[in-house]
Amino acid sequence: MSRIGKKPIEIPNGVEVKIEDHQVTVKGPNGTEVVKVRPEIAVKIEDNHIVLSKVGETRETDALFGLFRTLIANAVHGVTHLFEKKLEIQGVGYRASMEGKNLNLALGYSHPVVVEPPEGITITVEANTKISVKGANKQTVGDVAAFIRSKRPPEVYKGKGVRYEGEHIRRKAGKAGKK
Numbered sequence: 001m002s003r004i005g006k007k008p009i010e011i012p013n014g015v016e017v018k019i020e021d022h023q024v025t026v027k028g029p030n031g032t033e034v035v036k037v038r039p040e041i042a043v044k045i046e047d048n049h050i051v052l053s054k055v056g057e058t059r060e061t062d063a064l065f066g067l068f069r070t071l072i073a074n075a076v077h078g079v080t081h082l083f084e085k086k087l088e089i090q091g092v093g094y095r096a097s098m099e100g101k102n103l104n105l106a107l108g109y110s111h112p113v114v115v116e117p118p119e120g121i122t123i124t125v126e127a128n129t130k131i132s133v134k135g136a137n138k139q140t141v142g143d144v145a146a147f148i149r150s151k152r153p154p155e156v157y158k159g160k161g162v163r164y165e166g167e168h169i170r171r172k173a174g175k176a177g178k179k
Contacts, residue, residue, distance in 0.1 A: 005065035008049035009073045010081050017050060019043050024050075024072055028079025031120060031136040035075050041068050050076075078136035085145035087131040091160035094152070095128040103131065107152040107162070115148055128163075 011017055015028040024035045024043055037043055039060045042053045052069050054061045077083075089096060091109075097104045103123045105113040117123045121135040121144050131148065135141045145164070154161035156172045163169065 003066075005052055005054075005062075005069045007069065008051050009048070009069065009076055011045070011050060011076065013046050015076060015080060017045060017076075018045050019045065024075070026072070026075040026079050028076075030079050030082050031165070033075035033079055033136055035068070035071050037072075038064055040064055043068075043072070074138045075136075078138060082134050082136055083141045084139045085133045085141055086165035087133070087145060087162055088164050088165050089091070089129040090154070091152075091158075094160065094162075096125045096131050097128060098125050100125070103148070105148070105151060105162075108160075113151050115144075117144060131142055131162075141153075 001102075014025060018025040021041055022037045024037060026033045026035070029125045033092055040055050041060075041064055042055055044051055044053075050072060050073070052065060054065050089105075091108065093106065094108060095106050099114070101117060101123075103115040103117070103125070105115065115123070118140060120137060121140060123131060123144070124132045124134070126132060133141055133145045133148070135144075149164065152161045154163045154167075154169045156170065158176055159169050159171060
């Protein structure tokens with residue numbers, strides 16, 4: 001049985017939770033998140049906590065039990081605090097700027113790379129080499145950050161490119177071991 005699934009999720013002040021036929025809607029100061037729960041998992045609210053329980057006893061149900069508890073906990077956290085991924089750009093001439101809502105990247109190509117954020121995601125640029133992606137949905141924030149990074153992933157010889165903040169790039173020695 002999942003130890004994670006057994007833990008109740010506390011509902012903070014200012015957050016409203018509704019459960020309607022296998023759908024949990026979490027509404028808070030930073031938006032609304034909807035989590036669709038499989039029928040093998042039962043969700044109910046008991047004294048300001050969200051409690052999950054299993055309907056059957058299969059191996060798949062055990063896995064889903066912990067998964068949906070985490071998804072609902074992430075939704076509660078997202079509507080109260082927002083999730084954030086930070087990226088940094090390294091390389092001569094590589095920089096980022098905002099044009100309205102869109103992110104404009106100069107990454108050494110002959111053209112600027114324009115990234116339009118999806119609904120509910122906010123992109124900001126601090127200095128011209130630091131990018132911050134914020135939003136209530138953890139998966140969407142990670143997807144947008146990965147998409148921006150994919151436009152010029154860090155290369156192994158000089159380390160130029162877009163990387164996550166604090167990401168370590170293993171460097172190669174270069175031609176003939178470069179002594």
